[in-house]
Amino acid sequence: xxxxxxxxxxxxxxxxxxxxxxxxxxxxxxxxxxxxxxxxxxxxxxxxxxxxxxxxxxxxxxxxxxxxxxxxxxxxxxxxxxxxxxxxxxxxxxxxxxxxxxxxxxxxxxxxxxxxxxxxxxxxxxxxxxxxxxxxxxxxxxxxxxxxxxxxxxxxxxxxxxxxxxxxxxxxxxxxxxxxxxxxxxxxxx
Amino acid sequence: xxxxxxxxxxxxxxxxxxxxxxxxxxxxxxxxxxxxxxxxxxxxxxxxxxxxxxxxxxxxxxxxxxxxxxxxxxxxxxxxxxxxxxxxxxxxxxxxxxxxxxxxxxxxxxxxxxxxxxxxxxxxxxxxxxxxxxxxxxxxxxxxxxxxxxxxxxxxxxxxxxxxxxxxxxxxxxxxxxxxxxxxxxxxxxxxxxxxxxxxxxxxxxxxxxxxxxxxxxxxxxxxxxxxxxxxxxxxxxxxxxxxxxxxxxxxxxxxxxxxxxxxxxxxxxxxxxxxxxxxxxxxxxxxxxxxxxxxxxxxxxxxxxxxxxxxxxxxxxxxxxxxxxxxxxxxxxxxxxxxxxxxxxxxxxxxxxxxxxxxxxxxxxxxxxxxxxxxxxxxxxxxxxxxxxxxxxxxxxxxxxxxxxxxxxxxxxxxxxxxxxxxxxxxxxxxxxxxxxxxxxxxxxxxxxxxxxxxxxxxxxxxxxxxxxxxxxxxxxxxxxxxxxxxxxxxxxxxxxxxxxxxxxxxxxxxxxxxxxxxxxxxxxxxxxxxxxxxxxxxxxxxxxxxxxxxxxxxxxxxxxxxxxxxxxxxxxxxxxxxxxxxxxxxxxxxxxxxxxxxxxxxxxxxxxxxxxxxxxxxxxxxxxxxxxxxxxxxxxxxxxxxxxxxxxxxxxxxxxxxxxxxxx
Numbered sequence: 001x002x003x004x005x006x007x008x009x010x011x012x013x014x015x016x017x018x019x020x021x022x023x024x025x026x027x028x029x030x031x032x033x034x035x036x037x038x039x040x041x042x043x044x045x046x047x048x049x050x051x052x053x054x055x056x057x058x059x060x061x062x063x064x065x066x067x068x069x070x071x072x073x074x075x076x077x078x079x080x081x082x083x084x085x086x087x088x089x090x091x092x093x094x095x096x097x098x099x100x101x102x103x104x105x106x107x108x109x110x111x112x113x114x115x116x117x118x119x120x121x122x123x124x125x126x127x128x129x130x131x132x133x134x135x136x137x138x139x140x141x142x143x144x145x146x147x148x149x150x151x152x153x154x155x156x157x158x159x160x161x162x163x164x165x166x167x168x169x170x171x172x173x174x175x176x177x178x179x180x181x182x183x184x185x186x187x188x189x190x
Numbered sequence: 191x192x193x194x195x196x197x198x199x200x201x202x203x204x205x206x207x208x209x210x211x212x213x214x215x216x217x218x219x220x221x222x223x224x225x226x227x228x229x230x231x232x233x234x235x236x237x238x239x240x241x242x243x244x245x246x247x248x249x250x251x252x253x254x255x256x257x258x259x260x261x262x263x264x265x266x267x268x269x270x271x272x273x274x275x276x277x278x279x280x281x282x283x284x285x286x287x288x289x290x291x292x293x294x295x296x297x298x299x300x301x302x303x304x305x306x307x308x309x310x311x312x313x314x315x316x317x318x319x320x321x322x323x324x325x326x327x328x329x330x331x332x333x334x335x336x337x338x339x340x341x342x343x344x345x346x347x348x349x350x351x352x353x354x355x356x357x358x359x360x361x362x363x364x365x366x367x368x369x370x371x372x373x374x375x376x377x378x379x380x381x382x383x384x385x386x387x388x389x390x391x392x393x394x395x396x397x398x399x400x401x402x403x404x405x406x407x408x409x410x411x412x413x414x415x416x417x418x419x420x421x422x423x424x425x426x427x428x429x430x431x432x433x434x435x436x437x438x439x440x441x442x443x444x445x446x447x448x449x450x451x452x453x454x455x456x457x458x459x460x461x462x463x464x465x466x467x468x469x470x471x472x473x474x475x476x477x478x479x480x481x482x483x484x485x486x487x488x489x490x491x492x493x494x495x496x497x498x499x500x501x502x503x504x505x506x507x508x509x510x511x512x513x514x515x516x517x518x519x520x521x522x523x524x525x526x527x528x529x530x531x532x533x534x535x536x537x538x539x540x541x542x543x544x545x546x547x548x549x550x551x552x553x554x555x556x557x558x559x560x561x562x563x564x565x566x567x568x569x570x571x572x573x574x575x576x577x578x579x580x581x582x583x584x585x586x587x588x589x590x591x592x593x594x595x596x597x598x599x600x601x602x603x604x605x606x607x608x609x610x611x612x613x614x615x616x617x618x619x620x621x622x623x624x625x626x627x628x629x630x631x632x633x634x635x636x637x638x639x640x641x642x643x644x645x646x647x648x649x650x651x652x653x654x655x656x657x658x659x660x661x662x663x664x665x666x667x668x669x670x671x672x673x674x675x676x677x678x679x680x681x682x683x684x685x686x687x688x689x690x691x692x693x694x695x696x697x698x699x700x701x702x703x704x705x706x707x708x709x710x711x712x713x714x715x716x717x718x719x720x721x722x723x724x725x726x727x728x729x730x731x732x733x734x735x736x737x738x739x740x741x742x743x744x745x746x747x748x749x750x751x752x753x754x755x756x757x758x759x760x761x762x763x764x765x766x767x768x769x770x771x772x773x774x775x776x777x778x779x780x781x782x783x784x785x786x787x788x789x790x791x792x793x794x795x796x797x798x799x800x801x802x803x804x805x806x807x808x809x810x811x812x813x814x815x816x817x818x819x820x821x822x823x824x825x826x827x828x829x830x831x832x833x834x835x836x837x838x839x840x841x842x843x844x845x846x847x848x849x850x851x852x853x854x855x856x
Binding site for chain 2: 012016017021026041
């Protein structure tokens, strides 16, 4: 059975510490990291929801980047990983505009785009991607989605809408509902 | 490493505390090492602040500096006109080498006191006689952790690993903070308290604990001094007043007291922010009462945590090289002069007999980090010669005459002692210094050599010793203590324990004057402080400056040692953050450009509205230049905190007692 690899994010653990950003940046010769922290606030009936987590490329099942790229520089491996051949890239930026997740990153000194390759060469050596390896609280993991019980995971969370069109390979670990969100008490009530 | 160049940086997976996982700042250090902005040779600025720097040789630089010092000595018969600023750097012990050099040439004017933690340190010393030193890994044995005014998700990600592990087993994390931090976001409960009112909350909790008989009377009777007068004082605390003072409801306060009092083994992590107020020392004193009243001292997983220096076992012999004999009949000047840190600018300008004429600054960026920095900038104008030792042209270096380039920890050897966990780290040199950069201790040796070249016998500091030799000398302490194996351990593994006790005050012996926990401290009273943990009035805003400015440290930097602003960082130093209430009052929206001002000065900055920022508060992160050369400390207050003298000779700084106005520009 072919694998379908992707990231699982544990929202109860992510500190928002940015170690994964830096590990990604330090180990890929690119101007920016391929994954970075996103922070979201949402008002909900006088309560405030604040969540932070990082992601980069979600290695979608139906990737927009592949469809958008005029040079056909994107391709998908059997195990689900979406890869980019930078030798074909013209730097037109169509993929950047097409990706709903802000994954492709433009490198202004090279004039081309690249993105997260899930550290595929490390996976082949049975090593974790750099971002997973560095995380001080083990909040991110690479898993084979064919082997997880989908009911334990959620396809969306505050700030992240599951896009059925592209079917991103990212799951958020479900939290105990009482602890799901963190609350600032209603300031009006004071 | 490849061809002498470092390619990547990794943690040591065998390290008991970090487990090899680097924090974001740790990951970013290679960028500091190879930053294109780093200065790698000595320079002289032709006209301070002009940016007109010229490269000079080390010999030229050292000659200029030593001639400057010796000229002062000839003119004033003392080196007291030289102001020496030397703070923490990265806390490697050899970073204080330049202090050692100045100790060895005579008497100088040092900055007195420290910016960081001294009010809180004093509070612990008054209560317990010592700082709490329990191994923070023991926190996993607690079932309820109160994080009070601290943000380990930013400052100690390794500690957060322990805390999250606890949380997964159903234990609780409670955060008390005026700001909804990344740590608060991971907690079970969060209480948003008004800034500076933490002491009132702690006293109210103590009062409720006594009222509801949740205290350990036997422990109190045996181990403490002054309980009955404290109890009487608590009678005067009105809980309705505490609600108003703290902004917490009566229910919240009750809830906190119950959660603490009924927990089987609660522990408290006190941060540093809550003691940077003019009532900060008393705040910490009040918080220390909670574990004391409930007998949660000296037991695994309980008690209270703060910074401590117990792991720093090194004698720092290089600090104590004797100066040459002073001129006779000058006994009055036979000691250093200390200029109180909270009002340094004023002190420099006011100094007479002798005045301050020259500055030598290392491990520090005072024009960025000291409170009321504009005043200090003014004081710089009175100086004839300013020298900075740094890696970058900082806000301070911009106003200097001579720049000496120093190394990063990749390029020198050092010993680093944690002030949180009990481990000492051995910092090996990974690569040769880049360009002409030199370590602090090498600069100290070269200065000493040059001094003696120009005027033989003018410096008592060693001239020909290497870093390694200085370190060997420090390591002798382990032989003297009968634990020579630690030297091996340090050198082969890279780390060793600085001390072995895992639980502070397990033997219930306290080094206070009464050998008990001092709720009532005669010593505090003698030093002009309340003998009991009393609430000192929280500073209030005035009509002209209605907002309190909080200036916590940014996520991606240590004070002004900011590491490159990360990629899509929200919490960066380019913004002032306000809450929605303030936005309405001032009719501001995100992106507006504003003037933030008070009597000390003003800065111009962009606004971001975050729903988590409480009313009447504006938050700007410490650090990197905001607009031009001005940093947030243009605005911060020169008020001292209430304590700090006992541990550091001078009071600390009440940074958070700063009030400002905001006005939209353009």
